[in-house]
Amino acid sequence: MAAFLRRLTSLVLLFLFVSFTDAREILVGGKTDAWKIPSSESDSLNKWAENSRFRIGDSLVWEYDGGKDSVLQVTKEAYASCNTSNPIAEHKDGKTNVKLEKSGPFYFISGAKGHCEQGQKLLVVVLSPRHRYNGISPASSPAEIEGPAIAPTSSAAALKAGFSVTLGVLVLGLF
Ligand SMILES: *[C@@H]1O[C@H](CO)[C@@H](O)[C@H](O)[C@H]1NC(C)=O
Numbered sequence: 001m002a003a004f005l006r007r008l009t010s011l012v013l014l015f016l017f018v019s020f021t022d023a024r025e026i027l028v029g030g031k032t033d034a035w036k037i038p039s040s041e042s043d044s045l046n047k048w049a050e051n052s053r054f055r056i057g058d059s060l061v062w063e064y065d066g067g068k069d070s071v072l073q074v075t076k077e078a079y080a081s082c083n084t085s086n087p088i089a090e091h092k093d094g095k096t097n098v099k100l101e102k103s104g105p106f107y108f109i110s111g112a113k114g115h116c117e118q119g120q121k122l123l124v125v126v127l128s129p130r131h132r133y134n135g136i137s138p139a140s141s142p143a144e145i146e147g148p149a150i151a152p153t154s155s156a157a158a159l160k161a162g163f164s165v166t167l168g169v170l171v172l173g174l175f
Pocket residue numbers: 081083084085086
């Protein structure tokens with residue numbers, strides 16, 4: 001009985017550890033000054049987003065000059081029309097962190113006048129939970145399959161992942 005409980009505890013701990021370390025902080029655009037009007041289509045944040053994967057629990061991090069710009073989370077309609085008047089959420093602290101709590105699309109536009117119209121916007125699509133366990137699902141778009149499995153802050157995430165696996169092996173060793 002005691003052995004069973006010990007096993008169960010190990011499993012629960014392992015599960016919690018893996019779940020927690022799985023969440024990542026993803027720097028938008030992969031660099032600090034990326035929240036700005038893109039110089040070209042290929043430089044746009046949506047290009048970057050298409051090549052990244054976002055999962056429930058990940059956080060997006062923006063770094064920008066809070067005196068000049070802001071991050072507005074908006075509806076699909078406001079995103080399309082660059083309507084800054086009634087955002088879902090407004091962030092202008094210069095270091096914005098938004099946790100992606102559910103799957104589906106998230107829409108962000110710049111609150112600086114005229115910036116959204118010139119392409120400073122971001123659409124992030126968070127994969128549904130089953131993707132977490134499948135790796136690549138049959139329904140994945142080509143961009144998902146070709147894109148890096150881990151988004152730009154990946155070295156830290158990869159280290160963490162490696163650490164999880166190591167710890168997992170250690171915990172399983174208790175069995
Ligand atoms: C922007 O959105 C607000 C409410 O969300 C709406 O009242 C307003 O008419 C919209 N403006 C434009 C130009 O569409």
